[in-house]
Amino acid sequence: MDVWSSLMDGFATALTPMNFLYAVIGVILGTAVGVLPGLGPAMTVALLLPVTYALEPTSAFIMFAGIYYGGMYGGSTTSILLNTPGESSSVVTAIEGNKMAKAGRAAQALATAAIGSFIAGTIGTALLAVCAPIVVEFAVSLGAPSYFAIMVLALLAVTAVLGSSRLRGFSSLALGLAIGLVGIDSVTGQRRLTFGQPLLADGLDIVVVAVAIFAVGEALWVAAHLRRTPLHVIPVGRPWMGKKDWSRSWKPWLRGTAFGFPFGALPAGGAEIPTFLSYVTEKRLSKHPEEFGKGAIEGVAGPEAANNAAAAGTLTPMLALGLPTNATAAVMLAAFTSYGIQPGPQLFSSQGPLVWALIASLFIGNLLLLLINLPLAPLWAKLLQLPRPYLYAGILFFATLGAYSVNLQAFDLVLLLALGALGFMMRRFGLPVLPLILGVILGPRIEGQLRKSLQLSAGDPAGLWSEPIAVVIYIIVGLILLWPLIFKLVRRNRPAAAGPVPATETGPAAPSGSSAHADLPVHPESAAHPGSTVHSGSGVHADSTARPGSHSHPDSTARPDSPAHADKKETP
Amino acid sequence: MSSLTTGLKGRAELGVALLLGAVGVLVFLDANGLVTPYSQSDPVGPKTVPFIVAGLLVACAVLLAVNVIRGGQGEAEGGEDIDLTHPADWKTILPLAGAFILNILLIDWAGWVISGTVLFWGSVLALGSRRYIRDGLISVALSLLTFYGFYLGLGIALPAGLLEGIL
DSSP: OOOOOOOOOHHHHHHHHHHHHHHHHHHHHHHHHHHHHTTOHHHHHHHHHHHHTSOHHHHHHHHHHHHHHHHHHHHHHHHHHHHHOOOGGGGGHHHHHHHHHHIIIHHHHHHHHHHHHHHHHHHHHHHHHHHHHHHHHHHHTTOHHHHHHHHHHHEEEEEEEHHHHHHHHHHHHHHHHHHOOOOEOOOOEEEEOOOOOOOTOOOHHHHHHHHIIIHHHHHHHHHHHBOOOOOOOOOOOOOOOOOOHHHHHHHHHHHHHHHHHHHHHTTTTSHHHHHHHHHHHHHHSSSSSTTTTTOHHHHHHHHHHHHHHHHHHHHHHHHHHOOOHHHHHHHHHHHHHHHTTTTTTHHHHHHHHHHHHHHHHHHHHHHHHHHHHHHHHHHHHHHHTOHHHHHHHHHHHHHHHHHHHHOOHHHHHHHHHHHHHHHHHHHHHOOOSSHHHHHHHHHHHHHHOOOHHHHTTTTTTGGGGGGGGHHHHHHHHHHHHHHHHHHHHHHOOOGOOOOOGGGOOOOOOOOHHHHHHHHHHHOOHHOOOOOOHHHHSHHHHHHOOOOOTTTGGGTTOTTTTTTHHHHHOOOO | OSSSSHHHHHHHHHHHHHHHHHHHHHHHHHHHHHOOOOOOSSSSSTTTHHHHHHHHHHHHHHHHHHHOOOOOOOOOOTTTTOTTTOOHHHHHHHHHHHHHHHHHHHHHOHHHHHHHHHHHHHHHHTTTOOOOHHHHHHHHHHHHHHIIIIIIIIOOOOOOOGGGTOO
């Protein structure tokens, strides 16, 4: 298949007036909710799912593309103007971005974020268009055993690598898998976990689960801890950049993109690691290292580009393998399924026009983002001052509406409340949300591949490693699982390296890595113990989450584990 | 661990372990109750995966309990509007949940316009707004707009309930 001509066809589809309108709506909506606290792109897509059932799939996905990038950009606006990032991927942006805003350079910070996002998003989408068909070509040769292995890898990687406590990640994953089991077993027709309730026979609707965990859980959690003092929003005019800002920004943009795309495309994707790596790199390469910590523009340009390139990278495994690695991609996968479309290697041949229209609309969405957001920045800043009672009551209102309109039955609202309470509990006790959502969505698919593999081998478990790719992946899975153990052994064998700076053994990036430890709001202990509790056996000190008293710290939202991840990634 | 508050917090998190364990046992019992003849075409059967999930849940429950007893603690999630310095404010949450439940009870009988108004108004009040009349008007407007928006724009007929014939 010729990528170029397919892509041009995609543009032809995406640029019809109606579809273009949906792209514009998507970008505006995505940015608006991305800016609003408590709302992320995953939740927006989940809330809009029922609404888009009335649209054709192509239009719906064009809108989702706009929401996806819009939401990413909106999140960075919030972190620059408020210094309290809601998403982990914006944490690094807030470090320099908010300092710039406080120094009266909010306009430049927003401009470099917007233009960097545009450049990274465009390059990332181009890479997606080039890479996805290659991945597909490779993927069609894979059988059920390899798919099973890849999905296991994705689940474990997301659970074990992201988040601050692996144990809590696995707890969340297990709950998600259990929720995914509910309903009639597709092979034998047996009812599982339905408790004789016919309404549960079809399983829990993924829209209901996602809206409950993301929206209702979040609204209840914020309600319990609502900040009564208004936050200080830094006022901003129209973003612009001077000549010097341009010359200091363009290299970080490109380097950030180079970090972001591959990490996004890996099964253990996510934007935390590449944004952090980009920050550290810019700090080391900068001609103005003294400005870091006081508002260096490179520290905004690089991580923002990395963030958006990672967002594009995430779509590669999603479209080519049917493998989501972040929450938004997971909900989009659910959307594909609800339209009766199976993402995966066959997608490009069976739904070619739709996929290419989606990719084309990612380019369009990116450009719209730049054109719309530069003039609208002051408006977004105002949106941050929406009275909180209206905001969170509105979230509950639209969550209810969205969940109810799927099946028009009040029973779904009972589920919504129950799962919302679960989401509340998870936030209270630090259980990450993403593994649960991935468990719900991927669980049934994994089971399907497992049963298909063993069916082919007539029940012989050796069928699971009958393909070379599967064997390689199991080795990687083993390494991920055993990583804390290996890390411990290495540290024990080198007692000199033990202490708050394990970065001395992390190879080339060590100096910057260790200096970042000092600058970021990091608890030294958590940096020293990237391993967590699952395998260590001694949960007392190794648990990086045991940080009582740190809640009052204004920066406690900054994930303490990101440097640890960086070290982990660099060592092998 | 030494002070009373951390001890209490630790005990609260044991509830999470308990929940995980309970769900694990439930999944196990449910799968165990399935009756399936062995079939050549499906050697795995519908029980295997539930058993694995149940095992994972119980293992997590035990490890989490050990972790909490040894002083481990999950980190509560922060955010733009979250102030973790004060404890959970049940005076906000309970009325909020009340408004939500009222909506569930009312939606099929009284219809979306009424139940949605109750939901939004109740939530806004629970969250601390004190402009009763303005909030009420906004609630009614939102419910009406979404009702007609869904009906005319999307072809989804939300229940009209008591107002059937008027709307």
